[in-house]
Amino acid sequence: MSSPLIVQLDLAEFCEATDLSDVYVIEIVEHGILEPQGGTPKDWRFTDYELTLAKRAAKLRRDLELEWEGVALALNLLEEVQQLRAENRMLRQRLGRLVVE
Amino acid sequence: MDFKDYYKILGVEPTADDKAIKAAYRKLARKYHPDVSKEKDAEAKFKDVSEAYEALKSADKRAEYDDLRRYGQHGQPFQGPPGWQSRGGFGGGGQDTGDFSDFFSSIFGNRGPGFGGAESRRSSGRRGQDVEMELAIFLEETLSSESKKVTFQVPQYNAAGQHVSNTTKSLNVKIPAGVTDGERIRLKGQGAPGVGGGANGDLYLTIRFAPHPKFDVEGENLIITLPLAPWELALGTEVAVPTLTGKINLKVPAGSQNGQRMRAKGHGLRSKAGERGYLFVQLKAVMPKKSDDDIKALWQELAQKAAFDPRENF
Numbered sequence: 001m002s003s004p005l006i007v008q009l010d011l012a013e014f015c016e017a018t019d020l021s022d023v024y025v026i027e028i029v030e031h032g033i034l035e036p037q038g039g040t041p042k043d044w045r046f047t048d049y050e051l052t053l054a055k056r057a058a059k060l061r062r063d064l065e066l067e068w069e070g071v072a073l074a075l076n077l078l079e080e081v082q083q084l085r086a087e088n089r090m091l092r093q094r095l096g097r098l099v100v101e
Numbered sequence: 102m103d104f105k106d107y108y109k110i111l112g113v114e115p116t117a118d119d120k121a122i123k124a125a126y127r128k129l130a131r132k133y134h135p136d137v138s139k140e141k142d143a144e145a146k147f148k149d150v151s152e153a154y155e156a157l158k159s160a161d162k163r164a165e166y167d168d169l170r171r172y173g174q175h176g177q178p179f180q181g182p183p184g185w186q187s188r189g190g191f192g193g194g195g196q197d198t199g200d201f202s203d204f205f206s207s208i209f210g211n212r213g214p215g216f217g218g219a220e221s222r223r224s225s226g227r228r229g230q231d232v233e234m235e236l237a238i239f240l241e242e243t244l245s246s247e248s249k250k251v252t253f254q255v256p257q258y259n260a261a262g263q264h265v266s267n268t269t270k271s272l273n274v275k276i277p278a279g280v281t282d283g284e285r286i287r288l289k290g291q292g293a294p295g296v297g298g299g300a301n302g303d304l305y306l307t308i309r310f311a312p313h314p315k316f317d318v319e320g321e322n323l324i325i326t327l328p329l330a331p332w333e334l335a336l337g338t339e340v341a342v343p344t345l346t347g348k349i350n351l352k353v354p355a356g357s358q359n360g361q362r363m364r365a366k367g368h369g370l371r372s373k374a375g376e377r378g379y380l381f382v383q384l385k386a387v388m389p390k391k392s393d394d395d396i397k398a399l400w401q402e403l404a405q406k407a408a409f410d411p412r413e414n415f
Contacts (some may be wrong), residue, residue, distance in 0.1 A: 013236075016228075016300065017303060020184045021402070048285065048287045049285060051287065051303075052285055052305060055231070056136050060136060060137075061138060063130055063134055063147075063151070064127070064130055064131055064134060065127065074137070077385070078136065079139065082283070086282065086283065088320070090317060090318065092318050093312060093317050094324065097317070097326040097385075098326065098360075098385065
């Protein structure tokens with residue numbers, strides 16, 4: 001079985017795919033919202049997943065007039081909520097099989 | 102085209118000051134933001150709220166709107182006062198109104214906030230919108246790479262950047278083996294077409310596992326609940342247990358406990374590395390629904406002979 005394909009994007013490709021300026025992406029990275037591999041912006045490599053994250057961050061910041069710190073916090077909490085919801089869904093499904101009506 | 106009462110949408114009085122309007126907008130924006138909200142129709146409500154705020158936040162737009170408001174009622178068809186000329190369809194100052202309603206552009210033309218702003222790249226043309234959708238797949242489909250037909254709506258924009266319609270697009274997408282619930286798959290260039298030489302948007306699929314009638318998912322492992330009679334737990338038995346692809350024979354040892362888990366290696370989900378996780382078989386004692394006097398007598402005999410107190414450490 002072949003290893004899964006991991007798509008990596010450099011800063012220019014990342015900016016094109018998210019439709020964000022490089023200055024803006026650098027700001028997002030500086031706030032720890034994105035964590036590309038590589039030390040300097042020209043060496044940065046982003047994953048597919050970070051595309052969604054960056055777009056979501058930009059949207060939250062604009063739509064809700066948030067500071068970057070607020071965006072970072074909101075994203076962390078949203079991620080956690082999503083995990084908890086998934087876990088809750090699964091546990092409810094489990095429970096349903098064990099509980100007798 | 103129906104009239105929209107922007108004050109009503111924001112839940113403020115028509116006399117509200119800028120501060121109250123801003124506060125109402127912020128509160129509703131947080132409530133209905135599509136990335137945050139679990140409310141039904143969050144996206145549509147968010148658009149309504151944004152549109153209302155866009156119309157009311159600046160003094161000149163608000164004054165213009167207030168003038169027209171005397172001639173309209175929320176949700177009723179709107180034609181404007183005599184002599185009033187709709188501005189819909191006339192190009193504005195190079196910006197666009199995105200997804201705002203016809204009602205909004207009929208008043209303000211194309212003077213919306215647009216997609217642009219400080220964050221945007223300035224390049225030739227405008228990049229097409231990304232399309233996001235969830236794709237439900239069955240657990241069975243995660244074991245091998247499967248092609249699935251995906252049908253989705255792609256927004257179409259005119260040269261002025263206004264949303265005119267949606268077209269339906271179908272694609273055969275190869276779902277890689279070992280995908281996980283919530284995983285995103287990006288299909289480059291399959292979103293909305295770019296405008297004026299801009300690149301196409303992308304299609305983002307979020308994988309959702311459809312609930313299975315028998316199996317629950319725990320990471321790479323599956324759990325199945327196996328119903329057993331009390332005496333099967335007591336005496337042990339051999340049972341054919343369904344797996345995702347067939348059946349396995351499971352030996353339940355004598356003296357097994359209700360709720361106990363047994364595991365079968367290699368019958369779980371496929372990991373990214375290509376290995377299969379475990380199938381956990383959770384034993385579940387099921388009592389017979391009814392028992393006649395003979396059976397009751399046997400239970401009574403058992404109760405006396407076993408002399409077992411399950412609540413010793415209760």
